[in-house]
Amino acid sequence: MARMARLSTALVAVALAAGCGGTTSDPSGTPSLTGTVEVVAKWSGVEQANFKKVLADFERKTGVKTVYTSAGDDVASFLNQKISGGTPPSIALIPQPGTVAELAKKGNLVPLSGAALEAVNANYSPAWKDLGTVDGNVYGLYLKAAEKSICWYRTDAFATAGVKAPKTWEEFVAAAKTLADAGITPFAVPGGSAWTLTDFFENVYIQVGGPGNYDKLSKHQIPWTDPTVVESLKIIGQLWSTPRMIDGGNAGALKIDFSQSVAEVFGEKPKAAMLCEGDFVGSEITKAGKYKVGDTAKYLPFPTIKGAKPSVVVGGDQAVAFKGDKATMALMAYLASKDSAEIFARGGGFITPNKAVDASAYPDDTVRGLANLVVNADVIKFDMSDLARASFGGGTNADEWELLQEFLGNPSMDVNALAGRLEDAAKKDFGSN
Template sequence: MRSLALTGLAAALTITTGCSASTPATGELSGQTVEVVGTWSGDEQSRFEEVLQQFEKRTGAEVEYTAAGDELPTVLETRLQGGTAPSIALVAQPGLVARYATDGKLKPVTGNVASAVDANFAGAWKQLGSVNGKLYGVYFKAANKSTVWYNSNTFATTGVGVPRTWEEFLQGGRTLSEAGQAAVSIAGADGWTLTDWFENVYLRTAGAENYDKLSRHEIPWTDPTVRTALQTLAQLFGNAQLIAGGAAGALQTDFPKSVTNVFGTPPKAAMVFEGDFVSGVISTNTSSEVGTEARFFPFPSISGSKDAVVAGGDLAVQFKDDTATTALMEYFASAEAATVWAKLGGFLSPNKNVSSDVYPDDVTRELAKQLVQAGDNVRFDMSDLAPAAFGGTKGAGEWKALQDFLADPSTVDATMQRLEAEAAKAFKR
């Protein structure tokens, strides 16, 4: 495990936002050290370090960052068992946070940190950071997983407009198909993308309250609301002409390939659904330019549903409650801290007081606006909220059930029964 002390890094940005009254004065925390563990490496790590450096400059504290990558849950478990917990961890799995909170390993968020969360975040984000009604964390970085990316050249040549409703989305797909172009490239080889499809449809057809209940398994997967969502999804999955390669081809397509199918040369489909991170694949693996050939629109409204966002995100939680650790948590809850990374790119903040003007391009500005404007209609990725055996295991649980549903969308009732059996086992109910 490698720790990186940030003292001495050159400053890249000057923050103009004033400090809160409770923020320690310059140099007040000199001699104190805070260790932060997160998943970020490479460019993300460098940008996060610039955020931390601003805190160091203001307070005099030293911050050490440990990049744990995808092994973060294992790293934390080992550290906790060894009695060497970090000060703060940035965790993307709410289930892990809930377990640590229930086991008494986390410190609740109180005082100035809780006040900053109330001032800067919609209530939905506070709820997402809470366990049994008690706040345990601050969402610092978020992902917008309610975006459909499209090839603007293909739309222009076929005369298809940007759809706002599910009906328009399907009709546009039929128009594309009639013009000889598959409408959508689906990454069916990666079961997690299919859970995102389901979640976006379910949030719009069943509503936020039922979404919360299903995510906690308080209603079964045999509930009529699940049937409606699967039947709606089958309108796309069941029409082979709308899908690049049909269902069989989709089940052989991984996520990066689904993106290059749309933005490669020549394009094999006009649209691909997934989160804001699609832009990274476009920039790395194709010659298309994000904001020009590659654009996005919000996941379509279904039956008049309001704007809503399925999100992911990294929650800062504290294992220690010394003065320096709590001060850094308050900083993470501020618009000031988020603004540092927002200016550098590759970042979305759920903080409603971060100005959209600070984002470096129009696409990111629009992604951030969509995330913030959804307000309390933001819901966390349901599969990430579930036990991993159900919502996060390759070839099993929800991933495999939805892959089989993509292969045969006529099996709505059988899919519901299978999902309920798998969920009941995972939730032990």
């Protein structure tokens, strides 16, 4: 680990030195680059604040000015507009590998080389490096990962209803019904942020369909009318259609976005007991200030279904470069380093796939435990909707998003018909294959 730490630091120094011809030095004698690097990401709140600390450290070390631009929820559409207008950013943090692949194939991205590529090779496992590779070239590096196979809950709500953290789907449903009988609404479902609905589907599907079918469905190598998809939709529909399960009812849930859903469970006036979403919920709970992560706010692994092995669905944001100038490549090398990852990690609320980062960099035992879940899970798969074409699974108007929102609003609909509509959309968005 110490060797990796030294190597990552040295690689960043190499990157900075390589870009310093004709530049000045700061008073300490550290070579300085010139120019401005624009970085685009969807992050807001805690994530954005922590990332700006990373950019500030890079500015201090190099003299390069950085500009952070928020892309909103639909990063792919934002970037396409920038590219079409001839003003692409220097770097973007993109949560959908499918979008990265599309941009790379169109020639919009610059592959990593030199110190940036060496830092990726040193600090990332082959699996994470492969996720940033398109047609043999490494374009992306993952600054953060998200463990999405968990549900957060209020310990006071569970204590009042006399329920324990469930492990199986049957126990999960039974606990929810007990909460409802005690007058406590079990779930906040942020249907207004439809990406959360895709996460819930994926956690059910990976156990019903298995990891092999999960991979096939993510590439549309099996149809969305496959019996495993229909069964998964049926399981979800049964839960969503159970009376008193959802905060605000099914129609009300469609008006609740992710940030509001955290407040609905962990705010000043909580209205629900549980929220099934990733590790990043923890930082939002801390920001709200009423409940303490690891004490009054805890998480449980997503319940297993029909004896399936514990599975973890992960997401992540990878940095990609649209420009190849020295300042941009120096920032890419820095983002792949131990130093930048540890600055981000100390802020809490996420897991880094950068293997050079020591566990002590995480601010609390809760996040360390989440990282351990990712490391030791029997099955780990990347977020399926993020692997898909952006028009199907990766944007505000994506077909899967809209169809799952419709399903949340009317969970008693015919799931075979819904599967057929998902398949029609997949054929359109992926092309028949």
